[in-house]
Structures are given as C-alpha cells and as structure tokens.
Amino acid sequence: MTSTGQPPERQGARSLDPHLRRYAARAEGMTASEVRALFAVASRPEVVSLAGGMPNLAALPLDSLSDQIASIIADEGLTALQYGSAHGVPVLREQICEVMALEGVHGHPDDLVVTVGSQMALDLVTRIFCDPGDIILAEGPSYVGALGTFASYQADVRHVAMDDHGLVPEALRAALAAAERAGRRVKMLYTIPNFNNPAGVTLAVSRRAEVIEICARHDVLIIEDNPYGLLGFDGQIYPALRSMDADNVIYLGSFSKTFASGLRVGWALAPHAVREKLVLAAESAALCAPTLNQMVVSRYLATHDWKGQIKSFQTMYRERRDALLTGLDQHMPAGCTWTKPDGGFFVWMTVPEGVDTKAMQPRAVTARVAYVPGTGFYADGFGSRQMRLSFCYPPPERISEGVRRLAGVLAQEIDLLNTFGPTTSRSLSGPQTPTPDTA
Amino acid sequence: MSDRCVAVLAGGLSHERDVSLRSGRRLSVALRSVGVTVEEWDADASLLPRLREQRPDAVVIALHGGEGENGSIQTILELLDIPYVGADADACRRAWDKPSAKAELARAGLLTPDWVVLPHRTFRELGARPVLDAMVERLGLPLMLKPDQGGSALGAQVVRAAADLPTAMVGCLAYSDTVLAERFVDGVEVAVTVIEGPDGPEALPAVEIAAETGVYDYTARYTAGLTTFHTPARLDAETAAKVADLAVSAHRLLGLRDVSRTDAIVAADGGVHFLEVNLSPGLTETSLVPMAIEAAGRSFGAIYAGLVDRAIARAKPAL
Numbered sequence: 001m002t003s004t005g006q007p008p009e010r011q012g013a014r015s016l017d018p019h020l021r022r023y024a025a026r027a028e029g030m031t032a033s034e035v036r037a038l039f040a041v042a043s044r045p046e047v048v049s050l051a052g053g054m055p056n057l058a059a060l061p062l063d064s065l066s067d068q069i070a071s072i073i074a075d076e077g078l079t080a081l082q083y084g085s086a087h088g089v090p091v092l093r094e095q096i097c098e099v100m101a102l103e104g105v106h107g108h109p110d111d112l113v114v115t116v117g118s119q120m121a122l123d124l125v126t127r128i129f130c131d132p133g134d135i136i137l138a139e140g141p142s143y144v145g146a147l148g149t150f151a152s153y154q155a156d157v158r159h160v161a162m163d164d165h166g167l168v169p170e171a172l173r174a175a176l177a178a179a180e181r182a183g184r185r186v187k188m189l190y191t192i193p194n195f196n197n198p199a200g201v202t203l204a205v206s207r208r209a210e211v212i213e214i215c216a217r218h219d220v221l222i223i224e225d226n227p228y229g230l231l232g233f234d235g236q237i238y239p240a241l242r243s244m245d246a247d248n249v250i251y252l253g254s255f256s257k258t259f260a261s262g263l264r265v266g267w268a269l270a271p272h273a274v275r276e277k278l279v280l281a282a283e284s285a286a287l288c289a290p291t292l293n294q295m296v297v298s299r300y301l302a303t304h305d306w307k308g309q310i311k312s313f314q315t316m317y318r319e320r321r322d323a324l325l326t327g328l329d330q331h332m333p334a335g336c337t338w339t340k341p342d343g344g345f346f347v348w349m350t351v352p353e354g355v356d357t358k359a360m361q362p363r364a365v366t367a368r369v370a371y372v373p374g375t376g377f378y379a380d381g382f383g384s385r386q387m388r389l390s391f392c393y394p395p396p397e398r399i400s401e402g403v404r405r406l407a408g409v410l411a412q413e414i415d416l417l418n419t420f421g422p423t424t425s426r427s428l429s430g431p432q433t434p435t436p437d438t439a
Numbered sequence: 440m441s442d443r444c445v446a447v448l449a450g451g452l453s454h455e456r457d458v459s460l461r462s463g464r465r466l467s468v469a470l471r472s473v474g475v476t477v478e479e480w481d482a483d484a485s486l487l488p489r490l491r492e493q494r495p496d497a498v499v500i501a502l503h504g505g506e507g508e509n510g511s512i513q514t515i516l517e518l519l520d521i522p523y524v525g526a527d528a529d530a531c532r533r534a535w536d537k538p539s540a541k542a543e544l545a546r547a548g549l550l551t552p553d554w555v556v557l558p559h560r561t562f563r564e565l566g567a568r569p570v571l572d573a574m575v576e577r578l579g580l581p582l583m584l585k586p587d588q589g590g591s592a593l594g595a596q597v598v599r600a601a602a603d604l605p606t607a608m609v610g611c612l613a614y615s616d617t618v619l620a621e622r623f624v625d626g627v628e629v630a631v632t633v634i635e636g637p638d639g640p641e642a643l644p645a646v647e648i649a650a651e652t653g654v655y656d657y658t659a660r661y662t663a664g665l666t667t668f669h670t671p672a673r674l675d676a677e678t679a680a681k682v683a684d685l686a687v688s689a690h691r692l693l694g695l696r697d698v699s700r701t702d703a704i705v706a707a708d709g710g711v712h713f714l715e716v717n718l719s720p721g722l723t724e725t726s727l728v729p730m731a732i733e734a735a736g737r738s739f740g741a742i743y744a745g746l747v748d749r750a751i752a753r754a755k756p757a758l
Contacts, residue, residue: 013649016725017664031662037591040457046483047452362454362594362613416612419563420605 026152038361042370048402050324050389051370053197053345055257059312061304068299076295084291086283088114088267092298096253096267099301103229104243105251107269113278114289118227118254118266122190123149124281125223125250125268130155134187135179139167141348141377141386143197143225146190150379155187157379164339166203167191169210176218188221194238195228195344198377198388202342205238212245227254227266230310232343233318247271255297257345258310263293317345323396324389327403333410338389345392348374350385351410354417357387363412369405443476445747446495448512450481453504454614455591458661462722463501465729469740470499475747482506490519497750498523499743500719504589508718509535522754524746526718530694537587537619537715540693544713547692549685551713552621552704553578556587559616562608571604574620581623584608586615590717592656597623621714626706628655629672631686632720632731633699634742635749640690642683643731647672663725670734674705681711689716697746700728 042049072080087093093109100107115121122145130136132154138146140159150157158179161171172189179186191211193203203211215222224241232238242251254266270278282288300306324347328338335352351357358373374386389406391399447470449463450456467477480489482502490498498516500523506512510531516523526534534540538556545551555574562570575582581599584607594614598607611618629645647669650659659665674682686701693699693716700720704712720728722739732739 012669014668014670014730015664015666016668020664031658031665037457037657037661038454040460041452041454044452044456044483356609359610359613365454366614368452413609413613415563416559416609419559420567420608 026154029151038365039370041365047365047368047370048394048398048405049370050391050394050399050402050406051372052393053390054393055261055313055345056316056393057260059309059316060260061309064304065296065300068303069296072292072295072299080292080295082291084288084294086113086286086288087279088112088289089291089294089298092265092294092301093267095298095301099230100240100242100251100253100269103226103237103240105240105269106243107246107251108272111272111275112267112269113275113282114294115266115268115282116286116289117256117261117264118225118252118268119145119149120264120282120285120289121252121266121268122146122223122225123152124278124285125188125252125270126150126153126155127285128274128277128281129221130187135184136188136190137172137175137186137220138190138379139192139196139199141198141374141383141388142190142379143192144372144376146225147377147379150190156184158186159378159380159382160189162196162199162201164201166193166196166201166207167211169207169214172211172214176214176220180218186218186220188223189215190223190225191241192225192228193241194226195231195341195346197228197344198346198372198374199348200339200341200344200346201348202238208239208241208244212241212248216245216248222249223252224249225252227252227257228344230258231314231317231345233314233321234342235311235314236342242269250274258313259297259300259306263290263296265289265293265297314343317343317392319396320391320394320399321347323399324391324403327400331404331407333407333414336410345390347389347391349387349389351387352414353385355410355413356384358384360409360413364406364409367405367409369402369409371406443496443747443751444493445470445475445477446490446493446498447477447479447501448482448486448498448507449479449501450483451502451505451507452483453502453507454589454593455503455505458591458721458723459501459503459507461724462503462726465724466499466501466722466739466743469738470743470747471740473738473740473744475740475744482512487515490515490521494519494521496522497747499747500525501722503591503719503721504593508590509588520754522750524697524743524750526693526695526697526699530696531718534693534695534699534716534718535588537585540689540716541713544689544692547688549688549692549713550710552583552624554619554621556617556619559612559618567605567608571601571608575601575604578620578622583621583623584611585619585621586611587617587619589614591721592660595656597654624704624706624712626704626712627672627674629674629682629703629705630727630731631682631701631703632728633686633690633695633701634732634746635697636745640687642686643737644671644734645674645679645682645686646670646727646730646734647674648727660721661723661725666725668727668730670730672705678705678709678711681709685711685713689713697749698728700731 042051093112136155160175161168242249251269338349372388374383447463447467449459470477510528513528541551585595594611628648631645632643633640649667689701690699700717702714
C-alpha cells in the first residue's frame with residue numbers, strides 16, 4: 001500500500017492503453033471522431049439517413065431464400081460448413097463469369113478469386129502491389145473505404161479530377177506527368193467508372209479507351225471497382241474497362257448491391273499472372289471466403305430469376321433517385337449544385353462557398369437528417385463544400401422529407417455565415433480541381 | 440438484489456448517443472456482476488409504454504446530453520412514480536444549462552471563469568464584429584467557446600486568435616443556438632466524482648487530465664491512449680481538499696443527488712475554478728467516473744447498485 005492507502009496499480013499516470021507505443025505507424029489515424037459518433041444517431045429511425053450506402057433488400061424473396069439455405073445445410077452441410085479453397089467455390093466462379101459477361105467481360109474462372117466482399121479484394125490487390133509511399137491515383141472524390149485501405153498500406157493517394165463525364169483524361173495525364181517530374185512511381189489507378197461512389201457520375205464510354213491507353217503507356221495498373229455497374233436505371237450497361245483490356249485491368253465485383261450485402265461475397269478478376277499471388281494473399285488473409293455464403297450465392301444464381309431481381313432493384317432505385325432530385329430542385333437554396341446520376345446509389349452535392357459540411361453536421365443531426373461530409377472522400381483534406389447524399393435506403397417519401405430538413409439546415413447555416421462572415425475551414429476549402437457538378 | 444429489475448436507459452437521440460450506448464453497456468455489465476438484473480433500454484417512442492408495462496424497480500439514466508440530462512426523462516419517471524438514480528427534474532433543469540449553473544455557484548462565492556453567454560440572434564441583430572470585439576475585450580484571449588448545453592466537449596474549442604473566432608462560432612453554434620464564452624484559465628484540469636452515501640455526498644479522488652494535444656476534446660476523450668490520467672491528481676493535500684470541497688459544494692448548491700462529476704481547473708495561483716457539472720457522467724471504458732471509483736479502491740458495480748438501493752428507498756413512502 002502507498003501513503004494514500006491505495007494499491008499502487010490504481011495510482012499514478014495511466015494512458016488507458018498500455019499498447020500505445022506498440023502500434024504500427026499505419027494505425028496513427030485510427031482515433032475516435034465526432035463525425036463517426038454522430039452516425040450513431042443517423043441509424044435511428046427518427047432520422048432520415050441520406051448518409052449510409054446500405055442497399056435496400058426488402059424486395060428479396062426471403063421465404064424462398066430461407067428454404068434454399070435450409071436445403072443447402074440439409075443436403076450439402078458438411079461441405080458448406082467446412083473450410084474451402086482460397087480460390088473460391090468452383091461453380092460460383094463459373095457463374096460469376098456469366099454475370100460479368102453482361103458487361104462484356106470474358107474472364108476465365110481460374111483467373112477469378114472469390115473474396116469477402118470486394119473490399120477484401122481491394123485490400124489484397126493493394127497488399128500485393130503497393131509498398132509504403134507508392135502513389136495511387138484515385139478519382140476526386142473517391143470511395144471512402146478504398147481510401148481507408150490505401151491509408152492502411154501507407155500509400156500516397158493523389159486525386160484526379162472528374163467532371164460530369166467521369167475521370168478527366170487530361171487531368172490523369174497531368175497527375176502522371178507531375179509524379180514523373182518528381183521522380184515518383186505511380187503504381188495504380190483506382191477507379192469506379194460506373195455510377196461512382198460518391199460522385200454518382202459515369203465515365204463516358206468515349207473516354208474509356210483513352211484512360212486505358214494513358215495507363216498502359218505509363219505502366220500504371222488499373223483497378224476497376226464496379227459494384228454498381230448493373231444498376232443503371234434504364235437498364236443501360238456500360239462496357240467494363242476490363243472488357244477493353246484484359247492485361248492491365250484488375251476487375252473487382254460484388255454481390256452486395258445486386259443480391260445481399262450481408263453475405264459478403266465479392267471477387268477479383270485478375271490477369272492470369274497475378275492470380276496466383278492473389279490466391280496466396282487471400283489464403284493468408286482469411287483462408288477462404290465463407291463457404292456457406294458462396295454456396296448461397298451460387299444457389300441463388302442457379303435457381304432465382306436474378307436478372308429480373310436486378311431489374312426490380314433498378315426500378316426501385318430510380319424512384320428513389322427521382323425523389324431526391326425532385327426534392328433538391330424544390331428545396332435547395334441558391335448556390336447549391338449536384339450531380340444527376342443515371343444509376344447507383346449516390347448524388348454528390350456542392351453547397352455555397354463558406355459552408356463547411358463537416359461543421360454543419362451536428363445541426364443536421366439535430367434536425368434529424370444525416371449525410372456524409374465530403375472530406376471523407378478525399379485523402380488530402382478537400383471536400384469541405386461537398387456532401388454525399390444516398391438515395392438507396394429510405395423510401396421516396398422519407399427522402400423528400402429528408403431533403404426538406406436538409407434545406408432548412410443549410411438555410412440556418414447560411415444565416416450563420418451571413419452573421420459571422422466567411423469561415424476559414426479547418427479542412428482545405430477546396431475543391432481546387434473540379435468535382436463532378438462544378439466542372 | 441437479484442429479485443430486482445433495473446432498466447438502464449442508454450442511447451437516445453442526442454449528439455452523444457454513441458457515448459451513451461457505451462456507458463449503458465459498461466454500466467449494465469458492472470451491475471450484473473454484483474447480482475442486479477438489468478435490462479438496457481433505448482429512449483425512443485417505445486420507452487413510455489415499456490415503462491408503464493414493465494415498471495422496473497428502478498431506472499439508471501445513462502443518457503448523455505439532451506433529454507437524459509435536461510430534466511425531461513426525469514419528469515417522465517416522476518410522472519410514472521418510477522424511482523431513478525440521479526438528480527430530480529428541477530435540479531437537472533438548473534444544472535444542465537451551463538451558464539445557469541455557473542451563475543448559481545458564482546453567487547455562492549465559488550470561483551468560475553468569467554463568462555459571456557449570447558444567442559446567435561444577438562450577433563445577427565447587432566452585428567458579429569462589435570459583439571465579438573466586446574467579448575474579447577471582456578474575456579481576453581485565448582478564450583474558451585462551448586455550446587451552452589451539452590457534453591463530451593462536442594463543439595467546445597479554445598480560441599487563441601481573434602481571427603479564428605468567426606469560424607469557431609459557426610462550429611459551436613452547430614450544436615446549440617447559444618454560445619458560452621469563458622475566460623481561458625490555464626492550469627491543471629481535474630474531474631471530481633461525487634457519490635452520495637449514508638453520510639451524504641462524498642468526493643472521490645480527483646482525476647487529473649493531461650491530453651496529449653493539450654486540449655481534452657472528443658477525440659482525446661474517447662481514444663484510449665491520447666490522454667494521460669493521473670489518479671489521484673498530482674495536487675498537494677490542501678489543493679486536493681479544495682478541489683473536493685468545490686465538487687461537493689457544487690453538488691449541494693445545485694441540489695444534485697446520488698452522483699455527479701464536476702470538471703474544474705486548478706490555476707497556477709492555486710485557485711480552483713468550476714467549469715461545469717455532469718448530471719449523467721460518462722461511464723465508458725475511457726470515462727472519468729469509473730476511473731475515480733477504481734482509484735478509491737471501490738467497485739463500480741457495487742457503487743451503482745448502492746445508488747439503485749437509495750433510489751428505491753427514497754421512493755418508498757415513510758411509515
């Protein structure tokens with residue numbers, strides 16, 4: 001006992017984390033944040049969440065799926081509940097090739113690795129290609145989950161401007177030239193060409209060959225992330241980059257948006273030479289994607305009208321997109337601009353100069369509406385004037401109500417700015433390069 | 440205790456929902472570890488029917504911010520005659536509002552940093568620049584800006600230059616329509632937990648807070664490792680006694696009950712300045728109350744079980 005009569009372990013300096021000096025440098029940014037905390041409120045039904053990217057699964061045939069899953073366990077349980085190959089269930093790999101053929105991709109099942117969602121595929125690709133400090137080019141803005149993966153491998157992300165027609169080839173050339181001038185090696189271009197998350201825009205077909213040609217010339221690998229490609233609202237399907245270049249594009253796909261996100265089944269289709277490394281990396285990361293889940297997806301593809309299901313998703317998401325765009329037209333104050341997606345889940349909105357969407361977020365939560373501030377989609381602090389609005393989950397009438405609330409929040413924020421004058425944003429005031437709705 | 444059923448209210452719709460859920464979970468585990476039957480309930484539209492139907496023996500409010508601390512939930516529980524741990528609705532209303540609590544304690548002679556409280560409307564109608572100038576003239580720089588209500592340091596920030604004030608005001612007013620600006624007192628930041636027992640309110644050892652960045656903001660509060668805590672605070676005996684007295688005085692003067700946590704600054708001249716009082720203090724794995732209880736060599740679960748006993752006993756009509 002000490003002089004204060006307490007056991008010594010209860011006294012003195014405590015950091016609450018005895019591992020503090022052990023963490024890798026890549027864990028540095030993993031801290032609690034106000035923004036993340038506010039999302040706890042966004043998940044409540046009282047709040048209209050235009051924040052999350054959760055697909056709406058209500059239209060899935062749950063009774064039939066339930067029977068199918070029971071039958072898999074009854075008939076093939078010892079396989080379904082056992083470890084599987086890191087490569088993935090063979091029959092599913094063949095079926096995935098049929099799915100990709102819809103977008104003009106003709107891959108071999110042996111060149112495809114089934115992963116725990118395409119997020120794992122992205123992780124594996126980054127793991128096998130990127131050393132700390134390597135440059136990865138990504139659209140500005142880009143998918144927040146990809147930026148997190150790149151950060152965890154300590155890659156140096158540089159954004160490439162987009163406009164309403166997607167990635168700007170000239171900006172890509174400029175980014176590559178700048179890196180070369182600095183003596184830096186660009187390892188890969190990460191792109192979501194179709195119905196981009198978060199921007200909602202699609203890479204024009206006329207630009208696709210040019211992007212491929214630029215990357216090939218500069219020896220830069222293309223990572224094509226295509227979770228929304230089949231969710232064009234008019235049934236339109238754009239040719240995948242992979243369909244135009246089988247040698248220099250790794251294609252990432254997913255059943256999360258077209259079937260069930262909770263099953264976590266995605267894949268990577270890689271050039272043949274890369275496949276072995278991907279399989280070995282998958283094995284060391286997770287041994288294998290869950291066998292049962294792979295078999296559920298396989299059974300679904302074999303027994304359900306999955307193309308018809310995708311059509312019904314297209315119709316549902318189109319109605320929701322319409323509700324969002326109509327609401328924005330009706331309610332948003334002057335100075336706001338936004339993209340008009342023809343597929344996918346997201347609209348990207350730019351608010352009047354001086355408004356910081358991250359600083360405004362608490363006011364939005366108080367008003368019971370949620371969005372994602374734009375800074376989360378940039379690795380370099382830009383995006384403070386932008387926000388991502390998702391229309392995938394709430395029904396149309398809730399989306400309309402959410403937009404009405406958001407307009408009120410913006411009006412109050414603009415009132416504040418009128419009072420206090422332009423703020424000096426804690427993040428960069430950007431964008432200095434065009435974002436999809438400002439170009 | 441095992442035949443009692445206690446409802447821990449956690450979650451709610453305030454900005455502190457996430458922290459509250461973590462507090463509620465930790466408290467529930469602690470209560471169960473000492474044999475109390477606990478259910479965790481969210482504070483939403485299902486709460487009132489649930490309270491009426493299940494009538495728990497007592498409620499512990501682990502809601503932070505808003506309805507959990509401003510007297511609203513307390514009023515509901517009083518309407519239903521359900522015993523609960525913590526201050527009654529009237530006391531909550533007074534203490535929850537930071538300027539009101541400061542004013543009451545200042546009137547009683549306690550030290551608290553000089554302050555100005557103003558709604559957005561005033562800045563809009565009189566012009567921000569002259570009002571901000573007057574504020575700086577009175578309080579000096581740096582100064583502390585906080586929303587007038589709320590916790591977890593959400594919206595709170597130190598402003599070191601006049602040029603930063605407009606941006607800081609916009610950030611702060613995102614949490615509330617009224618700001619509380621305080622003179623910045625440099626010193627040792629401490630938190631003192633007060634627990635009521637048979638002998639009245641008792642201060643537990645003060646916890647000294649040393650945030651790595653110098654500012655004990657949301658990130659520093661809820662990321663293990665970003666703040667060093669000294670338990671007990673590195674204060675001489677006389678100052679430690681002053682700190683404990685301040686917390687007990689605040690608890691008494693504001694009419695609080697069962698448990699509270701007072702945040703204070705010990706200035707270089709030894710003066711102990713009241714900053715704010717927390718009616719439903721954080722109980723997470725990085726929170727100060729569990730740390731103080733542990734520093735006192737007592738059991739978190741046993742203390743809260745004792746407070747549940749007090750709440751139930753209080754509700755019983757005198758024979």
